[in-house]
Amino acid sequence: SPEPVQTDLEGHYVGPSSGVSFLLRIQKRLDQFVSFPQGSSIFTFGDVPLPYLDSLQNEAPYFDPTLYMMLSRSETTRLVQRYFDFAVPVDRFLHQQTVEMWLEELYETKGKMHNREDASIRKAVLFMVFALAQAHMSQRPTSDDADVSVRYFLAAHQLLSSEKGAIRLESIQARLLQCLWLLSESRINHCWNLFGTAARLAYAIGLHRKRHADRIDRIEVECRRRTFWSAYALDNYLSMALGRPRTFHDDDIDQELPSCVDDHQIYADHVNQDSTLGQSVMLGPVAYAKMSRILSMILRNVYSIHATSRDDKHAFATIHTKELVEWRENVAHFLDPVTHMPLIPIFQRQKNVLNLAYWHTMILTHRPFLLRNFANLQNGSRPRRDDREFESRIEQSVNECLQAATNITRTVNDMYQGGQLFRAYWFTSYFAFSAAVILYVYTIQKSNEPEEIYSGYLSAATRCQDQLSNLAEDGSLVARYCLVLEELRLEALRQ
Template identity: 25%
Template sequence: MSSADEGNAPLTKKRKLQRACDYCRRKKSDGPDMPNNRCSRCRARRVECTYKEAFSVRSSYPSRQVASISLVYVENLESRLERMERLVSKVLHMTLVRIPDTESMPQLCPDGNIPSDPEGSPSTVEPSARSPTPHPGSLRPELLSSLSPPSLDQSPTGSGPLEPSGDDDDTDEDLTEGLRKLSVESHPYRFHGRSSGMLLLREARQIATGSQWGQEKGQYRHHVRYSRHSVGSEVPAFDDFPPNDLLDTLVELYFRKSNDVLPFLHEPMFKRSIQEGLHLRNSGFGATVLLVCAIASRFTEDPRVLLDGSEDRHSAGWRWYQQVENVQRLELAPATLYELQLCMLMVQFLSGSTAPQATWTLIGNGIRRAVDVGAHRRNVYNAKPTIEDELWKRAFWSLVVSEWTHSYGLGRPAAIHDEDIDVALPTPIDDEYWSLPGSDDNSVPQQPEGKPSKVAVLVSLIRLSQILAFATRTLYPINKSKRTDSSWEQRIVAELDSALNNWVDSLPSHLRWDKNHEDPQHLLQSSSLLGHFYQVQIAVHRPFLSSERRDSPLSFPSVIICNNAARSTVQMLEVVYRRSGTLFHGNAGMLYMCGAVLMRSILGQRRAGRTVTVDRDIACMKTAIEMLESIKYEYVLSRRSLSRT
């Protein structure tokens, strides 16, 4: 079996060429054992032993050599492709390991091996049963859209043919065996982003089946994260609730005093569930009710909200909060809607307690738990918006607003940033216009035209918090990058001021500050929003108040802006205080910040010998102290603020 090139060789006698088969030649092996004209390597690999490839010798004609090399190179690539197809076929037909049920605690395997399916073996499971059944909580396809990284050119620089490595075939079986221990399907309640390794396994399976994301959308259309509870069967139901009359009073106080400003609970559904006794059967909802009662305890003087045997007003609500705290622990199962709501309610309660520092870690844990189930990503496959989806958005965004506010207030980095989120903002539709679960109403919820939305305050607060988060990251960084342009701060401050002005212009009429608001809810919502606006304005200009920044062109305007914002906040909150007879607890932190700004202004003017606005600032300070005094027994932060003035 000689090649065509042998005719050109300068030989006088035709000789028989002792050559290896095509497979051994590619592996650089001589194939010594040849029973039945089949070499040992071909028999071991179960491949055909052929001698079809051209046997080329060195030629003085480059074109002939290149042609021979190209033929071998192409056939080598075809051989590698066949091996990869066989490998993918093995992965496709292997039995996938079932993911443990989320209602049971995961069993960790010390040896690193995933246990096999106890209900069947690969030989008894039908191919149709091996594919995981679509689950309502499965990952949404839009969450795993592919991301193409920059191409890295790693091809060899030599001009020789690219031959497959001799180790490729040897590792096929090992790789297949390793993949048998992995589940191509990610956990139906876990979010995996585009950089996740789970996506590579899923893509390998799609290559084998020829399917695409567009063909699988139907599997994920009903993505319901909240359909099961990871702790409902593990934590026994609570039974130590307030008496029915006190329970009704506390629930009403919570929705009027707290949820009206940060509306992340659904009032009709919450009250209906209590009437049906769900809090007595479901530990998740029961814990939510207990925390609602704990927060509302600060708005009443009923002695039954205090700890037994105590007359200290600061003990209000702790008897119910401690029940929930005692069963809280690190959960390995994915978060439920109740858990996110619990986290936010615990933050609200602890913010006015003797342990406000605990809110920082609570919020961070809530953010991580929410991201773990993909609450930060948008859902585009629901044909009709539901109240369950809406409550997920409200709970998540409430945590994010708290995270950004606390990050600024404590001078610490945030756990999540605006560019990490693409979930839609809450829908500005009031609770009563959403269809409750189990109802026959299939209409799309819609806010009546001309009726102000109560939920719009949360949407506006989120947008304002986005400005605060950007200001915190750009004006208060720990590691400031070197900038050659000295005017970058002026441009950033100008952009932030413009964003704040646009935010004010975008407010609906019922959320614009008007001291003559007839609706008490609109008065409370508009005053809280404007107070937050002034706090963000102070945050933008605070860096230029220090003596070290006197040379900055922003120094003098920033002093004026911060002082005016502090005075305006105190005067506005005084109007609400005089009309309602009390200070909204969530605004106590604003008064503390305004008092600090005014105190600095008073001391600075006295040191400089200027007393133009000193008397006015002192009057504002006294008003702020009076308002903080009114809630010192219900809100510990106000008492601490007074002790530092």
């Protein structure tokens, strides 16, 4: 039967797909609870505070119009390059040459821009590019660097608040960039609320529907596709993390996937597919969108609020595991290359993101079976014996879960050792947290077994927790994850 309605300690609803829901069920059975910092605004309740930002909830932000004059051209050029070369491995919905043209126009017109109607929204996109790039300049940004990133965000915030006229594609792109930035700043509730606006604007201009390519220029066609599928993926991941219903519904969508062509190949009147040299940087985003469609079905089938039979649960797990394995086979040449040549930064980031997302989706598929014996943990009794085939399926799902969790902790360790784990990588931290929870829970379950059965998993979880702790800032989501992981670690040692 489905779990009863749950809320976290801040009173927010959490559905069954949420890692928080999974933990609440563990804590309920272990009689443990975790305290979370309190917030203020209902739209950002539970988020880490940010300088200047929370004071803007009830008043219009002040924006200094001379800011354009103070922006170093060399610095903003460097930020744009960092954005495209590193900051956005899979959410690549902006066209690089177009953004560079807007940057040129910003300085040429001293901030006025040529077309007054879309000047504000294009400048907002530029400032969000600056903000995201600044957040990804170093593993551990200084307070001054973080402050600069916030100020870029505030500049975009002010420009968007004064937006007038028709809804433009850039209106959605700017807000999606804000969502990505807010996640990097541990502002998941703020992100979720803002995403609702972005998603409804996307619906309003029909981003979820395919358009005839001959009616609009090719750059806009590709940007519409990229923007929608980036929003679709973010919708799924917010739903997964928070356990809340999704905004987009698959039955309403017939938008085509983006083409696997790079920005320099796309022109207003044609796409030059013959100029591809080597792997396209769009391979990662397209693969990410395809996996997100699988994730959508997992959230609907595996984590339905409606009662599901035992056989249906295993049927769904089998179907979605097959889909995930087939997905990976199609990108195996990138994720599992025969030769291990060093990759350029953007390809290395894409490889890490796709691997982590794949293994975490595998965890989501099989995680419900891990708790099957947890109800008997306290009294030490053994679970009732079902038929052998059913028990074999349970064991197979648990093994899939453990393998995926181990792969995540191994990848995070490689990133950490290689200096590639940035504080701004919110989803990486979330995936690492989810993996460590799986390994700790399994260790607790197997505490009465010989140590060699669980010791490797306990070591991997502890190492992953230590690495997250070294990355965490006070009050951040990662810091909260570490509080929960410490409780589980102590319980694993106690058991």
